[in-house]
Amino acid sequence: MTTKKTSGAPKPAQRVIKKYPNRRLYDTDTSTYITLAEVKQLVLDNQSFIVRDAKTNEDLTRSILLQIILEEEAGGAPMFSEAALANIIRFYGHAMQGFMGNYLEKNVQAITDMQAQMAAQSKTLTPEAWAKFMTLQNPMMSGMMGNYTEQSKTMFEQMQEQMQKQTEQMLGAFGIKK
Incomplete structure (x- = not known):
């Protein structure tokens, strides 16, 4: 793994995953296409990564993480109740957000x-x-x-x-x- 120098201490390079217009995810570390389930496994393995739009280089990490949460919530055992989700939504735009x-x-x-x-x-x-x-x-x-x-x-x-x-x-x- 390569390292970048930041303020004197070496820091491991962050794994870059590119998202293409066809919605496919390409892991630049392994030079292979990966699935959302494999990105979830990176999270579970505490691997540092960033998801970038292949054309614009925009950071899409949050949207991919939210997509993983959405799939998990749609599965058999959701973590959040409807009431909890509604309360979270109510905080958007609120002074306490x-x-x-x-x-x-x-x-x-x-x-x-x-x-x-x-x-x-x-x-x-x-x-x-x-x-x-x-x-x-x-x-x-x-x-x-x-x-x-x-x-x-x-x-x-x-x-x-x-x-x-x-x-x-x-x-x-x-x-x-x-």
């Missing part, structure tokens, strides 16, 4: 970190230790969920403060004091 994206990203990352921590701990366990681990799961899970809950609470408090400031600014613009 930017904050909500950050809030969701941090919470998903916290859950991902918890999952990775549990997976790492479970690899070193013998069957006897696993049995003991399972009996201690509630306190440990409680601790991890406590950390998650605390992060979530902090983010919610920040959201409330931001809403209050925006309301005060808006009212101030109309000459109304709180």
